[in-house]
Amino acid sequence: MIYICVCLRAANIESKVLGMKKAFWVYCASTIFLILSCSNKGSTPAPAQPTPTYTPPVVSSTFAKGADISWVTQMETSGYKFYDKSGNQQDLFTLMKGLGMNSIRLRAWVNPSDGWCNTADVLAKALRAKNAGMKIMIDFHYSDSWADPGKQPKPAAWAILNFATLVTTMHDYTVGVMNTLKTNGITPDWVQVGNETNDGMLWEDGRASTNMANFASLIKAGYQAVKSVSSTTKVIVHISNGYDNSLFRWMFDGLKANGAQWDIIGMSLYPTTSNYTTLDAQCLTNINDMVSRYNTPVMVVEVGMAVSDAESSRAFLTDIITKVNSVANGNGLGVFYWEPEAYNWQSYSLGAFDNSGKPTVALDAFGN
Secondary structure: OOOHHHHHHHHHHHHHHHHHHHHHHHHHHHHHHHHHHHHHHHOOOOOOOOOOOOOOOOOOOOOEEEEEOHHHHHHHHOOOEEEOOOEOEEEEHHHHOOOOOEEEEEEOOOOOOOOOOHHHHHHHHHHHHHHHEEEEEEEEEEOOOOOOOEEEEEHHOOOOOOOOHHHHHHHHHHHHHHHHHOOOOOOEEEEOOOOOOEEEOEEEOOOOOHHHOOOOOOOOHHHHHHHHOOOOOEEEEEEEEOOOOOHHHHHHHHHHHOOOOOOOOEEEEEOOOOOHHHHHHHHHHHHHHHHHHHHOEEEEEEOOOOOOOOHHHHHHHHHHHHHHOHHHHHEEEEEEEEEOOOOOOOOOOOOOOOOOEOOOHHHHHHOO
């Protein structure tokens, strides 16, 4: 009997303990619910934030917003087509104009093995640019193929000429191309005498680091040739790495000391997504120095950034266009994108068209 009573008392105690635990958890749950209810009372869901509308930089009416699209005829012959943002096929020159560009840059090669960028091809593209209402820049490489900081090969037909004959031949070739354009109703707004001539051109005779006087003679010959056909056309001497002030001072001090002439200093700038703010700032400092040191306006004739990050490219273009346009007294003349239309083409990855042949948001920076 005593054993039974003890068991019953134990059972009652356990039951009470379980009941107390249950009550405790109900109390906790109720309290939490009440707190949450009070905290939400009277509140409304936060409104969705609208996507900011992009506004392109405002520039002067004379500012050149352009692109080098020299690959266009070769791409078209290879079956490439170009489309606006809505997917409508368009002529590339018309498309560039619709994106807000007002200028086209075209490279000129002397006797390329495949014919692209020879005088006839340059003329065909220049006529299309003119018909689209665009200004025109001609970029003489003075080579049968690419000329840039790492290579400046002479055209094969000029290879064995002595220097005096080389200067005359270069002059006469320049006059010939200019006259071909003129005969067809085209007067270039700008002409580059050489492309990215960081160490001169027509090597070895015109290598600046070993014979600045020779390079200056070539620049003078090109300048005189252009002006003999069109006195209004502005002549550009073009150097890459627009952020490198010491390079520019060395080059233009040397050319000036040797009597060379130019109307505009041209620059290239190809930053990455991680360093463009730094290089843009350095480029602007260099531009301002060129303007004050040589009393010469400046144009950024080549820019580009990875097509894979179009928004960063747009931010870069917005920044550099704004900075160039900010140069005092209108001495920052313009910005040109290099081959934006090159999509799935010759492994070039710094274009500004997507894989379907439409412009990316990067080119919004050239908008009106």
